[in-house]
Amino acid sequence: xxxxxxxxxxxxxxxxxxxxxxxxxxxxxxxxxxxxxxxxxxxxxxxxxxxxxxxxxxxxxxxxxxxxxxxxxxxxxxxxxxxxxxxxxxxxxxxxxxxxxxxxxxxxxxxxxxxxxxxxxxxxxxxxxxxxxxxxxxxxxxxxxxxxxxxxxxxxxxxxxxxxxxxxxxxxxxxxxxxxxxxxxxxxxxxxxxxxxxxxxxxxxxxxxxxxxxxxxxxxxxxxxxxxxxxxxxxx
Amino acid sequence: xxxxxxxxxxxxxxxxxxxxxxxxxxxxxxxxxxxxxxxxxxxxxxxxxxxxxxxxxxxxxxxxxxxxxxxxxxxxxxxxxxxxxxxxxxxxxxxxxxxxxxxxxxxxxxxxxxxxxxxxxxxxxxxxxxxxxxxxxxxxxxxxxxxxxxxxxxxxxxxxxxxxxxxxxxxxxxxxxxxxxxxxxxxxxxxxxxxxxxxxxxxxxxxxxxxxxxxxxxxxxxxxxxxxxxx
Numbered sequence: 020x021x022x023x024x025x026x027x028x029x030x031x032x033x034x035x036x037x038x039x040x041x042x043x044x045x046x047x048x049x050x051x052x053x054x055x056x057x058x059x060x061x062x063x064x065x066x067x068x069x070x071x072x073x074x075x076x077x078x079x080x081x082x083x084x085x086x087x088x089x090x091x092x093x094x095x096x097x098x099x100x101x102x103x104x105x106x107x108x109x110x111x112x113x114x115x116x117x118x119x120x121x122x123x124x125x126x127x128x129x130x131x132x133x134x135x136x137x138x139x140x141x142x143x144x145x146x147x148x149x150x151x152x153x154x155x156x157x158x159x160x161x162x163x164x165x166x167x168x169x170x171x172x173x174x175x176x177x178x179x180x181x182x183x184x185x186x187x188x189x190x191x192x193x194x195x196x197x198x199x200x201x202x203x204x205x206x207x208x209x210x211x212x213x214x215x216x217x218x219x220x221x222x223x224x225x226x227x228x229x230x231x232x233x234x235x236x237x238x239x240x241x242x243x244x245x246x247x248x249x250x251x252x253x254x255x
Numbered sequence: 256x257x258x259x260x261x262x263x264x265x266x267x268x269x270x271x272x273x274x275x276x277x278x279x280x281x282x283x284x285x286x287x288x289x290x291x292x293x294x295x296x297x298x299x300x301x302x303x304x305x306x307x308x309x310x311x312x313x314x315x316x317x318x319x320x321x322x323x324x325x326x327x328x329x330x331x332x333x334x335x336x337x338x339x340x341x342x343x344x345x346x347x348x349x350x351x352x353x354x355x356x357x358x359x360x361x362x363x364x365x366x367x368x369x370x371x372x373x374x375x376x377x378x379x380x381x382x383x384x385x386x387x388x389x390x391x392x393x394x395x396x397x398x399x400x401x402x403x404x405x406x407x408x409x410x411x412x413x414x415x416x417x418x419x420x421x422x423x424x425x426x427x428x429x430x431x432x433x434x435x436x437x438x439x440x441x442x443x444x445x446x447x448x449x450x451x452x453x454x455x456x457x458x459x460x461x462x463x464x465x466x467x468x469x470x471x472x473x474x475x476x477x478x479x480x481x482x483x484x485x486x
Contacts, residue, residue, distance in 0.1 A: 084459075087462065087463050088424070089425075089426075091431075092427055092459055096452055099451045103452070188317075191319075192318070192320065198321070206321065206322060219332075220331065223326040226322055227318040234318075
């Protein structure tokens with residue numbers, strides 16, 4: 020019992036605010052990276068389906084490499100090489116080096132990794148739309164952008180949602196990897212807390228509980244959303 | 256771009272890749288064995304066992320692997336330090352090294368993720384085959400060994416290939432607790448040669464090759480198993 024109150028004091032009273040701040044940053048990074056990943060995924064999925072020669076090869080290389088190379092390595096690589104690349108481009112334009120914003124870097128890096136998975140999920144979902152629906156729209160003389168807006172996107176969503184919700188959970192967990200390059204998110208804050216109090220087991224278990232809470236809540240929200248957007252799907 | 260360091264650090268890189276492969280094999284085999292137990296546990300009719308395996312998979316799949324590794328290495332590891340008895344025992348050299356903590360964390364992680372997969376595969380085995388086995392009077396364990404499990408694994412081979420590649424990628428996290436795996440060696444070379452990303456690029460290529468190798472191995476396994484197409 021005494022141990023419990025001591026643990027509560029250390030985690031909630033002393034470090035609660037900092038941990039909450041870290042959790043918010045983790046959520047922000049994840050949300051940002053999820054939107055970046057979705058945009059990249061849509062673009063790459065479109066390229067893959069239009070089968071444009073050179074672009075198709077590039078898109079295939081992107082999804083293969085990003086899905087076969089460890090995320091941690093990709094993050095390190097994009098973080099350092101990406102910064103160099105931006106500065107090199109700036110130097111070519113006669114500009115001084117730009118300071119790299121840690122938050123933006125984290126969002127872009129995770130977004131690029133996620134985009135590869137999102138592309139495959141979206142492609143699969145679009146391909147499972149019954150062809151008859153598209154043909155019907157075309158027969159009615161729907162313009163192309165309207166087909167995308169009114170038929171492809173809404174019909175694809177229920178098929179893609181399972182994969183995308185998985186991707187979101189993976190993203191929350193992958194955002195912990197950002198702590199390795201020293202950005203101040205949830206796990207990095209915990210590292211500092213554990214190091215300064217020397218209560219390693221306590222703090223790492225506490226942060227595991229926080230991540231678990233976030234993922235369980237996300238699961239709940241996604242299943243609600245799923246019920247809403249798939250209400251038109253034929254019941255089995 | 257400068258790749259002159261390749262000759263000097265070649266040996267070290269081979270050792271690093273070996274460490275990665277060791278982690279892959281240990282966590283792969285032990286984790287798979289545990290995953291089979293978890294898979295059957297998820298289907299168990301006893302509420303306690305079903306609840307236990309469900310909580311286990313939720314816990315493993317709901318927290319980042321990096322946090323799990325930290326809990327093992329820093330958390331549990333720091334508990335061991337306080338027992339002088341352990342420090343003097345023959346176990347201590349193993350308990351001091353990050354490798355075994357990472358191997359344990361990866362094993363549990365594989366058990367959680369693959370356990371869920373195996374549950375799905377066990378459900379996917381046609382019921383008639385199991386009923387046929389029972390009708391012939393097969394004892395339950397024999398039926399599991401000869402029919403239920405092999406059939407489930409065969410159904411799951413493509414998924415298991417994907418999970419193996421995921422495991423390969425997860426082993427890279429070992430470098431965060433000072434294990435000299437492939438990525439750890441790349442980081443060491445970066446620190447010693449002041450090259451920012453050339454070592455990382457080479458290691459990315461090696462991981463890519465290893466992932467392709469795993470895919471190829473599973474493809475061959477798939478081809479080797481006899482499939483009867485009566486239709």
